[in-house]
Amino acid sequence: MATALMMSALGALALTSGIALAAGQPHDMGDHPMGDLTRAQAIAMANGHFDRMDVNKDGKLDRADREAMHARMAAEMFDRADANHDGMISRDEWNAGAAKLAEMREHGGPGMHGRPMMRHMGMMADADGDRAITREEFQKRALEHFDRVDANHDGTISAAEREQAHAAMREHSERK
Structure with a gap:
């Protein structure tokens, strides 16, 4: 159960803390700024992700937040699968969803990589081992x-630093 909490919490932490930063995407990444990224911007992004995940607004990411996020994700998945929005998933809708999932897996789509790493990062984020992640830990x-x-410790991540980190992550994942 703690692992699931950590995976949920660190899906966003991964985006905030550098996996997405390291991606070096030249396009707008939602709340991720284009170009250079400062420490202050990284903190603001982390706070934004934390606030979205702290469903019950108690200042920590724990089992209750995980369960609420899973319920929301399940409802969203159902809504995406129910193409005609009749409240039921037909065999055709089910097969279309399965085909889309298979395509994502084949092409390494979102969420198909990094889960063991996110789990490891989650355990590291829970510094005091209480199975909840506070804003400060996050x-x-x-x-x-x-x-x-x-890399140059100037308080800003440049495009070159993102690309360097992304290349290192690619190399690391290819060795596994």
Whole structure:
């Protein structure tokens, strides 16, 4: 159960803390700024992700938040599969969803990589081992990753630093 909490929490932490930062995407990444990224922006992004995931607004990411996120995700998945929005998933709708999932897996679509790494990062984010991640723990982990990507330690991640980190991550995942 703790692992599922950590995976849920760190899906967003991964985006915040550097996996997405390291991606070097030239296009707008939603709340991820284009170009250089400062420490202050990374903290603001981490806080935004934390706020969205802290469903019950109690200042920590725990089992209750995980269950609420899973319920929301299940409802969203059902809505996507129910193409005609009749409240039922037909065999054709089911098969279309299965085909889409198979295509994502084949092409390495979102969420198909990095799950073991996110699980490991989640356990590291829970610094006190209480199976809940506080805002401070969340920020700390995000900034630790930021600092690793910020190779010249100037407080800003440049496109070159993102590409360097992305290449290192690709090399690491290819060795596994």
